[in-house]
Amino acid sequence: MSTHNVLEARNGLSRLIAESQAGSDVVITKRGTPVARIVPIGPVDVVRSGRLLVEWIQENPLPERLARVATDLDAQIDENRDAWE
Incomplete structure (x- = not known):
């Protein structure tokens, strides 16, 4: 699992989505507090x-x-x- 603040997430969303597609959970924080998570959803049928x-x-x-x-x-x-x- 990786953790990124809102600014990092905004500037690197494509990279974070790629991380998630590779199987990692990505946590977004605001002022150090987790507020969102990007998780892989698995293959789409x-x-x-x-x-x-x-x-x-x-x-x-x-x-x-x-x-x-x-x-x-x-x-x-x-x-x-x-x-x-």
């Missing part, structure tokens, strides 16, 4: 996560006033594509 997302979307559809068909979305993207470049 992408298949399960995707399935849960699809189930959630099916159970919570958009209101009719917000729903659009794919061809309308594609047309809107094509219209605005020039602004991205």
Whole structure:
């Protein structure tokens, strides 16, 4: 386990996340008092996560006033594509 103050955490968050991904617990302190911990969450089951997302979307559809068909979305993207470049 490593301990870092808020300033170190702010300036080195990517490094602390990498430490956590490598299996270490990282403790953030404020004025010497532990206030937060970054811990590894383990491997993510992408298949399960995707399935849960699809189930959630099916159970919570958009209101009719917000729903659009794919061809309308594609047309809107094509219209605005020039602004991205």
